[in-house]
Amino acid sequence: MCLAIPAEVIDLLPDEMARVSLDGILKTISVGLLDEVAVGDYVIVHVGHALARIDEVEAQRTLALLAEMGVAAEEGR
Amino acid sequence: MKHVGEYRDGALAQGIAAAIRAEADPMRSYRLMEFCGGHTHAIARYGLEDLLPPQVRMIHGPGCPVCVLPVGRIDAAIRLAASPEITLCTYGDLMRVPGSNGDSLLKAKAAGADIRMVYSTLDAVGIAEREPTREVVFFAIGFETTSPPTAMAIRLAAQSGLSNFSIFCNHVLTPAAIRAIVAGPEARRDGVKIDGFVGPAHVSTVIGADAYAFCATEFAKPVAIAGFEPLDVLQAVLMLVRQVNQGRHEIENQYIRAVTANGNRKAQALVAEMFEPREAFEWRGLGALPHSGLRLRPAWSRFDAETRFEIETVAAADHPGCACGAVLRGVKRPEECRLFGVACTPDSPIGACMVSSEGACAAQWSYGRFRSPAASVAAERVPA
Amino acid sequence: MSRDLFRSRLDLVGGRVEMTHGAGGRAMAQLIEAIFQPALANDFLGQGNDQAVMPLPRSGRLAMSTDGYVVSPLFFPGGDIGSLAVHGTINDIAMSGAVPLYLSVSLIIEEGFPLADLDRIAQSMGAASRAAGVPVVTGDTKVVERGKADGLFISTAGVGVVPPGLVLSGDRARPGDRVVLSGSIGDHGIAILSSRENLEFETAILSDSVALHDLVAAMVAAAGPHLRLMRDPTRGGVAATLNEIAHQSGVGIVIEEGTIPVKSQVIAACDLLGIDPLTVANEGKLIAVVDPAGAGSLLAAMRAHPLGGEAALIGTVVEDDRHFVQMRTAFGGGRIVDWLAGEQLPRIC
Numbered sequence: 062m063c064l065a066i067p068a069e070v071i072d073l074l075p076d077e078m079a080r081v082s083l084d085g086i087l088k089t090i091s092v093g094l095l096d097e098v099a100v101g102d103y104v105i106v107h108v109g110h111a112l113a114r115i116d117e118v119e120a121q122r123t124l125a126l127l128a129e130m131g132v133a134a135e136e137g138r
Numbered sequence: 139m140k141h142v143g144e145y146r147d148g149a150l151a152q153g154i155a156a157a158i159r160a161e162a163d164p165m166r167s168y169r170l171m172e173f174c175g176g177h178t179h180a181i182a183r184y185g186l187e188d189l190l191p192p193q194v195r196m197i198h199g200p201g202c203p204v205c206v207l208p209v210g211r212i213d214a215a216i217r218l219a220a221s222p223e224i225t226l227c228t229y230g231d232l233m234r235v236p237g238s239n240g241d242s243l244l245k246a247k248a249a250g251a252d253i254r255m256v257y258s259t260l261d262a263v264g265i266a267e268r269e270p271t272r273e274v275v276f277f278a279i280g281f282e283t284t285s286p287p288t289a290m291a292i293r294l295a296a297q298s299g300l301s302n303f304s305i306f307c308n309h310v311l312t313p314a315a316i317r318a319i320v321a322g323p324e325a326r327r328d329g330v331k332i333d334g335f336v337g338p339a340h341v342s343t344v345i346g347a348d349a350y351a352f353c354a355t356e357f358a359k360p361v362a363i364a365g366f367e368p369l370d371v372l373q374a375v376l377m378l379v380r381q382v383n384q385g386r387h388e389i390e391n392q393y394i395r396a397v398t399a400n401g402n403r404k405a406q407a408l409v410a411e412m413f414e415p416r417e418a419f420e421w422r423g424l425g426a427l428p429h430s431g432l433r434l435r436p437a438w439s440r441f442d443a444e445t446r447f448e449i450e451t452v453a454a455a456d457h458p459g460c461a462c463g464a465v466l467r468g469v470k471r472p473e474e475c476r477l478f479g480v481a482c483t484p485d486s487p488i489g490a491c492m493v494s495s496e497g498a499c500a501a502q503w504s505y506g507r508f509r510s511p512a513a514s515v516a517a518e519r520v521p522a
Numbered sequence: 523m524s525r526d527l528f529r530s531r532l533d534l535v536g537g538r539v540e541m542t543h544g545a546g547g548r549a550m551a552q553l554i555e556a557i558f559q560p561a562l563a564n565d566f567l568g569q570g571n572d573q574a575v576m577p578l579p580r581s582g583r584l585a586m587s588t589d590g591y592v593v594s595p596l597f598f599p600g601g602d603i604g605s606l607a608v609h610g611t612i613n614d615i616a617m618s619g620a621v622p623l624y625l626s627v628s629l630i631i632e633e634g635f636p637l638a639d640l641d642r643i644a645q646s647m648g649a650a651s652r653a654a655g656v657p658v659v660t661g662d663t664k665v666v667e668r669g670k671a672d673g674l675f676i677s678t679a680g681v682g683v684v685p686p687g688l689v690l691s692g693d694r695a696r697p698g699d700r701v702v703l704s705g706s707i708g709d710h711g712i713a714i715l716s717s718r719e720n721l722e723f724e725t726a727i728l729s730d731s732v733a734l735h736d737l738v739a740a741m742v743a744a745a746g747p748h749l750r751l752m753r754d755p756t757r758g759g760v761a762a763t764l765n766e767i768a769h770q771s772g773v774g775i776v777i778e779e780g781t782i783p784v785k786s787q788v789i790a791a792c793d794l795l796g797i798d799p800l801t802v803a804n805e806g807k808l809i810a811v812v813d814p815a816g817a818g819s820l821l822a823a824m825r826a827h828p829l830g831g832e833a834a835l836i837g838t839v840v841e842d843d844r845h846f847v848q849m850r851t852a853f854g855g856g857r858i859v860d861w862l863a864g865e866q867l868p869r870i871c
Contacts, residue, residue, distance in 0.1 A: 063283040151854070484860075
């Protein structure tokens with residue numbers, strides 16, 4: 062139900078709408094729930110609406126942490 | 139897919155799983171509730187239970203809006219849809235939810251009711267625009283993730299001057315349900331002890347991480363907010379294992395790439411402008427919970443199907459053998475229900491937990507039933 | 523029949539099917555002569571009788587199959603209901619290892635259906651049938667009142683001949699056998715869904731609708747005696763087909779998630795819609811079960827064929843009296859691969 066998926070904003074349209082791409086799948090969604098959106102942003106899309114913007118810096122940090130956790134565990138064996 | 143594929147990396151998962159196995163104390167138990175159906179689905183879909191040591195047990199929570207919607211509300215929607223002037227728009231998940239007497243929206247549609255599946259609230263508004271002679275009612279359900287899109291639809295309908303669009307509001311609130319799981323009357327009677335919560339992903343993008351502060355301050359329960367991808371879930375489990383080991387109870391945010399402390403203020407403001415909390419709302423399995431559901435404010439009542447069409451909700455009992463309530467509270471595992479897999483399967487569901495693929499019973503039946511009772515080939519092949 | 527029988531020419535641009543086009547009179551004869559005969563022309567159809575009369579095959583056994591097509595929308599990226607109806611029946615016959623020989627076609631058309639669309643569909647059937655080398659030898663059209671059919675329904679049947687000595691059947695999978703998939707999954711279902719009203723997303727994914735009998739011939743030539751069965755995973759996708767095989771043969775099947783080819787756009791669309799690529803329909807893929815000794819040569823022959831370039835060994839048949847299809851996920855966990863529950867998708871074939 063709370064299914065939502067990150068997609069890249071590729072075009073801003075009138076009336077708070079935007080075109081987004083998920084790996085080449087294109088869809089028109091509403092971005093009216095976000096304060097500001099720019100082309101190139103990744104947004105979380107839920108039932109045709111963008112709910113949140115993805116923070117690239119935090120995403121990189123999370124991925125680094127995930128990699129680190131795994132490596133630490135392997136070394137600890 | 140960027141921001142998706144990275145979190146489905148099987149090799150990284152093995153590393154995190156090894157860390158969980160190394161750090162989870164075999165002498166204690168870790169009962170972790172994933173609140174959201176989205177997490178339940180990810181755990182089942184990727185077979186994550188096989189990666190966790192036996193002392194870490196995932197308990198499926200009530201965060202599946204289809205599952206917690208009481209029978210009486212489904213009945214009301216079916217009665218509403220029976221009116222010849224009404225077109226009922228609904229998310230697909232609700233079509234097969236059983237109402238009283240074996241009824242469902244799917245059956246009502248077969249009997250001639252105008253019921254249409256939509257994928258976005260905007261589709262429902264579109265139908266109202268294109269078909270001005272129909273009374274279009276959107277069957278609005280869901281947690282805080284889904285209420286802002288409903289609010290957007292109403293705003294759009296208001297701006298377009300539509301007089302034939304309304305919503306049947308069943309939106310519910312996550313914190314109220316978590317409170318009920320920990321300290322509600324049902325939970326006090328038979329509740330399970332929970333050592334920590336895997337906190338909602340997309341609900342949290344809207345309400346923010348700070349909304350769960352009460353879990354730590356009032357109930358001393360650790361929370362790790364997690365994304366819906368499998369690595370997100372594993373990382374959150376590791377965070378919770380560490381909190382339990384260290385005796386901490388904090389609100390940690392694994393899904394920090396999308397969830398801020400305050401959430402989406404614009405979405406919150408829009409919802410607050412249109413909706414107000416009901417004094418109480420009935421939840422399947424949890425009973426009537428105070429301030430747990432939303433209704434439209436009087437200023438927006440022209441969009442409220444409950445006042446427009448005088449919908450009466452008559453409380454209706456669940457099937458007497460159905461253990462959905464206990465399953466939703468984490469008291470029973472799906473396979474402990476006597477109907478599970480016998481009278482109740484995804485093809486002919488009796489309880490709502492068997493309908494949505496996010497329901498605990500459907501997830502267990504569709505993905506996990508090989509684990510019980512006989513040993514399975516796949517399980518045998520999983521590395522220890 | 524000569525053109526002077528008809529009062530006026532059929533308007534293939536703006537005209538529509540009327541009740542008279544199915545009434546058995548001159549209008550029906552005109553419809554058949556103007557649209558179907560040129561599109562599907564072959565000697566057997568040209569006999570012009572209520573039946574086609576064909577020579578008997580010299581050896582082997584007959585395979586016969588029939589199927590109805592109600593896909594919505596009628597035209598979709600990568601195909602239409604006409605080519606789909608030809609490919610689908612050819613494939614159903616070919617899954618027995620047979621060489622498909624002849625097809626029949628029956629159309630149920632809704633009053634008001636645009637003649638231009640009907641012509642386009644007939645042309646598409648003809649092109650698919652000629653490309654496959656399997657003629658439509660007999661046909662029928664009926665017209666029903668407006669509202670009684672969703673534009674157009676097609677029913678096709680076909681016959682083929684199974685080479686002597688070849689026996690493929692859904693009940694022949696045995697523990698230890700290998701499961702082979704001919705290519706990436708979910709393309710057809712996603713192409714259809716992308717063109718559905720309400721869903722409306724754009725994708726470069728095309729339906730994989732294609733006739734598989736030539737690939738099958740290459741497989742039979744390379745590993746015929748080792749083949750246990752073949753099946754095309756259409757409605758319900760790979761999940762449904764594997765469950766059918768497990769139940770029919772009384773075995774279990776274990777597949778490895780990481781070996782199953784899926785295009786990244788199909789995964790993206792499935793994530794968007796909340797569906798599992800394993801349950802999404804295909805119209806140009808097949809699953810074969812082969813004994814272990816024949817798996818290598820079978821796979822090599824498939825990969826050498828244009829329709830099997832991505833062929834992969836995806837799993838193994840195991841003993842399991844519960845007949846479960848299980849999958850080792852990319853995470854190293856296990857899960858059931860179940861039949862699709864209910865009908866969450868629109869009509870797809």
